[in-house]
Structures are given as C-alpha cells and as structure tokens.
Amino acid sequence: MSEPATHATVEAVMRRDYGRLIAYLSARSGDVAGAEDALGEAFASAMKRWPEDGIPGKPEAWLLHVARNKMIDTVRHRQVREQAVERLMVSDEFRNQEASEPEPIPDDRLKLLFVCAHPAIDPAARTPLMLQTVLGVDAARIASAFLVSPAAMSQRLVRVKNKIREAAIPFRVPEPAEWDERLSFVLDAIYAAYTTGWESVAETGTTHHALAGEAISLGRTLLTLMPDEPEALGLLSLMLHCEARRDARLSDKGDFIPLDQQDPARWSRSMITEAEDSLRTASTAGNIGRYQLEAAIQSIHANRARTGIIDWPEILLLYEGLVQFSPGIGPLVGRAVAMAESGHAEAALDSLGRLPPARTASYQPYWAARGHLLFLLDRKEEAKDALTRAASLTDDPALRAHLLKRAAELP
Amino acid sequence: MAAGIFVGGAGLVSPESATTVSIRDGKRLVQDGPYAETKEFLAGFGIIEVPDLDTALEWAARHPAAGFATIEVRPLLGSHFATAPAKAQA
Numbered sequence: 001m002s003e004p005a006t007h008a009t010v011e012a013v014m015r016r017d018y019g020r021l022i023a024y025l026s027a028r029s030g031d032v033a034g035a036e037d038a039l040g041e042a043f044a045s046a047m048k049r050w051p052e053d054g055i056p057g058k059p060e061a062w063l064l065h066v067a068r069n070k071m072i073d074t075v076r077h078r079q080v081r082e083q084a085v086e087r088l089m090v091s092d093e094f095r096n097q098e099a100s101e102p103e104p105i106p107d108d109r110l111k112l113l114f115v116c117a118h119p120a121i122d123p124a125a126r127t128p129l130m131l132q133t134v135l136g137v138d139a140a141r142i143a144s145a146f147l148v149s150p151a152a153m154s155q156r157l158v159r160v161k162n163k164i165r166e167a168a169i170p171f172r173v174p175e176p177a178e179w180d181e182r183l184s185f186v187l188d189a190i191y192a193a194y195t196t197g198w199e200s201v202a203e204t205g206t207t208h209h210a211l212a213g214e215a216i217s218l219g220r221t222l223l224t225l226m227p228d229e230p231e232a233l234g235l236l237s238l239m240l241h242c243e244a245r246r247d248a249r250l251s252d253k254g255d256f257i258p259l260d261q262q263d264p265a266r267w268s269r270s271m272i273t274e275a276e277d278s279l280r281t282a283s284t285a286g287n288i289g290r291y292q293l294e295a296a297i298q299s300i301h302a303n304r305a306r307t308g309i310i311d312w313p314e315i316l317l318l319y320e321g322l323v324q325f326s327p328g329i330g331p332l333v334g335r336a337v338a339m340a341e342s343g344h345a346e347a348a349l350d351s352l353g354r355l356p357p358a359r360t361a362s363y364q365p366y367w368a369a370r371g372h373l374l375f376l377l378d379r380k381e382e383a384k385d386a387l388t389r390a391a392s393l394t395d396d397p398a399l400r401a402h403l404l405k406r407a408a409e410l411p
Numbered sequence: 412m413a414a415g416i417f418v419g420g421a422g423l424v425s426p427e428s429a430t431t432v433s434i435r436d437g438k439r440l441v442q443d444g445p446y447a448e449t450k451e452f453l454a455g456f457g458i459i460e461v462p463d464l465d466t467a468l469e470w471a472a473r474h475p476a477a478g479f480a481t482i483e484v485r486p487l488l489g490s491h492f493a494t495a496p497a498k499a500q501a
Contacts, residue, residue, distance in 0.1 A: 113422075119430075119441035119442065119443075120430035120441060120442075120443050120464060120468075121443055123443070162427065162428070163427060163428050163443075166424045166425075166428040166485055166486055167424075167430060167464045167484075167485075168462070168463045168464050168486065169429045169463065169464045169465070170462070170463035170464065170465050239436070243447040265413055266458070385457075
C-alpha cells in the first residue's frame with residue numbers, strides 16, 4: 001500500500017471519525033488530553049505501519065484499538081506514582097470492553113459536547129474546546145479566530161482539560177431536570193463559534209468570520225445526536241439563514257450593504273430552504289425558545305425574496321417573545337429597531353434610553369440603531385453624532401465606512 | 412505522628428480545579444474557578460467521597476450555607492483519605 005493512499009485514508013478518518021474516537025476514549029478515561037495524545041500516537045503508528053501492512057478493513061477500529069492500548073500503558077506508568085486505584089479501575093474497564101470489541105464504535109459525542117459546555121468549565125474555553133475535540137480543528141486556527149496568540153489558546157485548552165480530569169467532570173447526558181439549562185450552554189457555545197470574529201475580521205475583502213463552517217458542522221453533529229430537539233434545529237436554522245447572506249453583505253466594490261438593502265438574488269437559495277425546513281420541523285414540537293425565535297426573525301427577512309417587503313410588525317412580535325427568553329442588550333436593541341420600523345420611532349427611542357449606559361457605552365449596534373432612529377425622527381445632528389460613535393466602535397472596515405458615509409450625508 | 416498531635420489532613424488539587432456552587436432565588440449557580448473576591452474567606456470545610464464532580468456539586472448545593480454563601484468544591488490530592496476521587500468542600 002502506498003504512502004499517498006495511507007495519507008488519504010488517515011485524512012478521511014480524521015475528518016469523519018476524529019470526534020467520535022476522542023469522545024469514546026475520553027468518556028471512558030475521563031481524560032480528554034490523554035485521549036488526544038493517545039489518538040495522535042495511533043495516527044502516527046498508522047502512518048508507519050499501513051504503507052507496509054496495508055490499510056485495515058476498519059481503519060477507525062484499528063486506530064481506536066491502538067489508541068486505547070496506548071492509554072492503558074500510560075495509565076500503568078502513572079500508577080507507579082500517585083493516583084493508583086482510580087486509574088486501575090479505568091484500565092480494567094478498558095480490558096473488559098476489549099473482550100467484546102464493539103462495532104460500530106459507540107457514539108459518545110453528545111456526552112463530550114456536554115462536558116465541553118459544563119458549567120464548571122470557563123465559558124471562554126467552551127467553544128475552543130468543542131472545536132478542538134469534536135471537530136479536530138487545530139489550536140492555531142482556533143487561536144486566530146479568537147484573536148489570541150496560539151500559545152495563549154493552547155494554555156487555555158490545557159488548563160480546561162486538566163480541570164476535566166482532576167475535578168472528575170463526568171461524561172454523561174444531563175437529567176431532565178437540568179436539561180434545558182445544560183443544553184442552552186451547548187447551543188450557546190456552538191453559536192459563539194459562529195459569531196466569533198464577526199465584528200472583528202480585518203482581512204480585506206471579507207467581513208466574514210473565520211469559523212462559520214465549523215460552527216455549522218457542530219450544529220449538524222448535535223442534530224445527528226438529537227434530531228428532534230427544537231432549539232438545536234432553531235440554532236442550525238439561524239446559522240444557515242445568516243450564512244445564506246454571506247455574499248450579499250458586500251457589494252462588488254467591497255462596500256457594506258445592510259440586510260434590508262441586500263439583493264435577495266445573491267442569497268443562497270439552498271441554505272435558506274434548509275434553514276426554513278429546520279425551523280418548520282422545530283415548530284412542530286411546540287416548544288419555543290431563544291434560537292427558534294431568532295431564526296424566525298431571520299426567516300421573515302428571508303421572505304423578502306418572495307414578497308418584496310419586510311413584515312416589521314411580525315418581527316416586532318418575535319422580538320417581544322425573544323426578550324422574554326433572553327433579555328440581553330442585543331435583543332433589546334433589535335426590538336427597538338423593529339418598533340421604529342413598525343411606525344413607533346418615538347417609543348423605540350424611549351426604550352433605547354432606558355437601557356443601562358454601562359451596557360450601551362461601547363456596544364456598536366446600540367449606537368447604529370440610535371443613529372437610525374434619530375434619523376427617522378428627523379433629529380439629524382444627534383443622528384450624526386450617534387452614527388459617528390457607532391463607526392468608532394467597529395473594527396470592520398466595510399461597516400465603519402458605511403456608518404461614516406451615513407453620518408456624512410447628514411448636515 | 413509520634414508526637415500524637417496529628418488529627419488528620421490532606422492536600423488539595425490546585426485552585427484551577429475548583430468549582431463554586433451557590434443557591435440564589437431557588438436556582439443553582441455553578442461557576443468555574445475558586446472564590447472570585449479576595450474579601451471572601453474560608454468559613455469551614457467538609458470532606459465527602461463521591462464518584463464525580465456533578466455528584467459533589469449536588470451534595471454541596473444541599474448544604475444550608477449554599478443559600479447565602481458560596482461553596483467551593485475541590486478534589487483532594489490522591490493521598491491520605493482518598494482512595495477514590497474525594498471532594499473537599501470549603
């Protein structure tokens with residue numbers, strides 16, 4: 001068997017089975033870092049052995065077997081020192097499972113996702129940990145998306161993996177009593193992968209953020225593990241709706257185009273169709289939540305492709321629902337815009353004025369919305385000030401240029 | 412030991428392994444990390460033996476002090492009392 005064939009197989013297995021293999025090994029050892037090390041060594045062995053011995057019939061089972069043996073060896077070594085008893089139990093379990101070699105490999109990725117988004121894990125580390133363990137995204141790429149140095153990101157990841165092992169965070173799917181909250185942590189971490197860098201990617205010619213594809217992959221993985229969960233469907237729908245508009249966000253010259261002025265012909269039909277299907281399936285469960293509402297708002301915007309209009313009163317209604325679930329600053333600003341576009345600009349401006357200044361001072365969408373509302377109310381000078389302030393709060397050159405242009409058009 | 416003064420003791424795993432739990436308005440709050448404020452102080456401790464963090468948090472949250480104070484959960488180093496991953500609560 002040739003080396004290129006080995007390379008291709010290893011890569012294919014990495015892409016398809018990495019998360020599943022890591023999940024299997026860490027769920028049984030409680031040790032994510034140890035699982036990664038062992039699987040890394042197993043991949044290295046494969047690169048050496050497969051060109052000579054041939055690629056095994058089930059490469060993923062071969063890798064799992066080798067990785068598992070390596071983990072047991074490592075554990076044995078450690079036992080000479082401190083944590084003897086606990087680790088012995090683990091390796092015994094490994095041995096027993098080896099007797100009845102399971103096929104296919106059991107899927108523990110859901111447990112792994114819940115560990116990554118466990119409340120005892122630093123919220124800032126949850127998304128990177130998911131990307132690395134479930135999808136196998138490398139730390140340098142994650143670091144660049146999160147705008148930190150690779151060293152800092154590696155350190156953060158090492159720290160949380162130590163915590164998982166030392167604090168003995170269990171690999172399990174949460175009980176019904178804690179289900180909603182624990183699931184929301186998983187969904188939030190996936191959505192954070194989608195939004196990371198959205199405001200701050202400084203590469204010319206793109207305002208598109210770095211991890212959109214990976215975030216959607218995580219969303220799809222979650223749905224293969226819980227196909228009927230309405231909020232997981234809502235999250236996928238939301239991400240697909242946003243992703244469908246990627247190319248329409250900028251003109252050919254690289255100018256920022258606001259959503260209500262984008263050319264619907266440049267939206268991805270196939271993504272919108274999938275987004276709408278997901279949302280429809282979600283709604284049959286009759287269990288509304290934050291992500292379904294956000295997806296529904298995006299769905300109304302997408303309807304403009306068919307109807308030519310934006311149903312702002314409907315959007316306002318959805319925002320009223322959304323602020324019940326998640327009364328954060330984002331939904332409150334969105335609600336104010338919907339209110340103004342529905343013909344209540346004065347009331348909308350009042351509602352913005354009631355938001356705590358500490359939260360709004362450096363929140364760019366707040367100042368952009370405020371500028372827009374003041375513009376609608378013909379208070380041009382104040383509008384100009386607000387838009388200029390919004391422009392100063394974004395790192396996205398296209399968005400900044402757009403806001404400054406709007407401000408410049410005012411006296 | 413020979414002096415006959417030793418009652419008991421154990422090492423704790425580093426503060427990075429800590430998790431805090433408290434109950435406010437009937438809702439359980441679990442957070443990464445040790446006590447956030449330097450003004451907070453250790454008011455007492457207990458040792459329980461449970462299989463994992465979730466079980467430790469469950470028991471810690473049942474402590475009456477969880478309703479007004481914050482309980483920090485940390486593993487014991489694998490020595491002295493600990494043959495299974497025990498949890499110290501402080």
